[in-house]
Amino acid sequence: MSLTHAGEPLSVGFVLLRRFTMLPFAAFVDCLRLAADEGDRSRQLRCHWVFMTSAGQDAISSCGAAVTPCTAFRDPAEFDYIVVIGGVQDEHDVIDETAIAYLQRTAKAGVPLVGVCTGVFALIQAGLMNGRRCCVSWYHHGDLTRRFPDIEPVADRLFIDDGHLLTCAGGVASADLAAYLVERHLGKAWAMKSLHIMLIDEARRGEHPQPQPVVFDKVEDRLVRRAIAILEQHLGEPLGVDALAERLGTSRRNLERRFREALGVGPRKFARDLRLRYGLWLLHYTAKSVTDIGERCGFSDTAHFSRHFREAFGVTPSAARRAAGEGNGAVVDPFFLHIESRTAPL
Structure with missing residues (x-):
C-alpha cells in the first residue's frame, strides 16, 4: 500500500481507547475536518474519518466527555491510517484485547498505524514496537521506561515517522502530525489552511523539540x-x-x-x-x-x-x-x- 495518494481523499480510522485524552484527539481530527472542505463547513470531502471502539460503544474520554456515535472495528483496508488515541495509564486496567488484536490485524494488513499520546503503549502491548524507537511525551517517559524496559522511548521531539508506524507525543503536537499527513496526501495549502483556522502559525516538523518541563514561577515582571x-x-x-x-x-x-x-x-x-x-x-x-x-x-x-x-x-x-x-x-x-x-x- 502506498503512503501517498495525491488528489485522493485521506481516510483515517480512529481507535479510541478507554479514558482517551481529549486534546490530542480533537487537535488531530479538527485538522482533518478543516482540510476536508471549503471554509468551515465540515463535509467529509477531501478527508474521511471514522471513530471506532471495540464493540461500537460510546468512547468516554479522560475528562468524562463522550464521543458518539462510534462503530465497531472495521476492515483496516478501508483506511490510509489507523490512529490510536491512548488514555490515562493505570497498570491495573484490564487490557482491551479486542483492540490489541485489531492493531495486530492492521499491521499485518500493511496499513500504517499512528500511536498518539499513550496510544503508543497499546502498540507496544500489541508487540509492534520491538526494535523500534517510539515518540512519547516527557511526562510519560519514566512510566514507559519502567513498564517496557526493552523499548527505546524518545522524548525530545514531537513525532516520529518510522514508515508504517508513526508515534506522537500527544497534546497539540497531534495537530502538527495531522498537518504533516494532510500535506503528504493533499498538499501543503490544505495543511496550512487547517492550521491557520486553528490559530497555529505554522506546522512544526517531527524533530522539533518538546518544551522542556522547567517552571519559572513568581516572575511578575x-x-x-x-x-x-x-x-x-x-x-x-x-x-x-x-x-x-x-x-x-x-x-x-x-x-x-x-x-x-x-x-x-x-x-x-x-x-x-x-x-x-x-x-x-x-x-x-x-x-x-x-x-x-x-x-x-x-x-x-x-x-x-x-x-x-x-x-x-x-x-x-x-x-x-x-x-x-x-x-x-x-x-x-x-x-x-x-x-x-x-x-x-x-
Missing part, C-alpha cells in the same frame, strides 16, 4: 517573562543580550537591571543556566551522547559544556546520566527546576 519565552525558543542558538533587548524593544541596560531585580542574575547567565537545565533534562530522558547534547544546548564544544555543567550541578554530564539511570536522588530532578522571583512573595 512582564518584560522578563517575555525574555524567558524568547530564550526558551533559542536553546540551541544562544541569543546575545543586545539581540534579546532589541527583540523586546528595550535597552540592554534596562533589560539587565530588570533581570537582576526579578531573578538575581543577569540575562546572559540566566540564558546559559537555562541551556544547562535543558542539557540536564536531555541527559535524564534521552539517549543522546554528551557531545550531541552540548551542541543541541548551544555550547561550542563538549569541554565547554562539561565545565559549565559541573559548575552548575556539581557533577559531570556523564555522572548525572549514570545517577539518573540508578535512581540516585542526589542529582537534582530536572522536572522541578525553577527560579523564584526575589520580588514576588507567595
Whole structure:
C-alpha cells in the first residue's frame, strides 16, 4: 500500500481507547475536518474519518466527555491510517484485547498505524514496537521506561515517522502530525489552511523539540517573562543580550537591571543556566551522547559544556546520566527546576 495518494481523499480510522485524552484527539481530527472542505463547513470531502471502539460503544474520554456515535472495528483496508488515541495509564486496567488484536490485524494488513499520546503503549502491548524507537511525551517517559524496559522511548521531539508506524507525543503536537499527513496526501495549502483556522502559525516538523518541563514561577515582571519565552525558543542558538533587548524593544541596560531585580542574575547567565537545565533534562530522558547534547544546548564544544555543567550541578554530564539511570536522588530532578522571583512573595 502506498503512503501517498495525491488528489485522493485521506481516510483515517480512529481507535479510541478507554479514558482517551481529549486534546490530542480533537487537535488531530479538527485538522482533518478543516482540510476536508471549503471554509468551515465540515463535509467529509477531501478527508474521511471514522471513530471506532471495540464493540461500537460510546468512547468516554479522560475528562468524562463522550464521543458518539462510534462503530465497531472495521476492515483496516478501508483506511490510509489507523490512529490510536491512548488514555490515562493505570497498570491495573484490564487490557482491551479486542483492540490489541485489531492493531495486530492492521499491521499485518500493511496499513500504517499512528500511536498518539499513550496510544503508543497499546502498540507496544500489541508487540509492534520491538526494535523500534517510539515518540512519547516527557511526562510519560519514566512510566514507559519502567513498564517496557526493552523499548527505546524518545522524548525530545514531537513525532516520529518510522514508515508504517508513526508515534506522537500527544497534546497539540497531534495537530502538527495531522498537518504533516494532510500535506503528504493533499498538499501543503490544505495543511496550512487547517492550521491557520486553528490559530497555529505554522506546522512544526517531527524533530522539533518538546518544551522542556522547567517552571519559572513568581516572575511578575512582564518584560522578563517575555525574555524567558524568547530564550526558551533559542536553546540551541544562544541569543546575545543586545539581540534579546532589541527583540523586546528595550535597552540592554534596562533589560539587565530588570533581570537582576526579578531573578538575581543577569540575562546572559540566566540564558546559559537555562541551556544547562535543558542539557540536564536531555541527559535524564534521552539517549543522546554528551557531545550531541552540548551542541543541541548551544555550547561550542563538549569541554565547554562539561565545565559549565559541573559548575552548575556539581557533577559531570556523564555522572548525572549514570545517577539518573540508578535512581540516585542526589542529582537534582530536572522536572522541578525553577527560579523564584526575589520580588514576588507567595
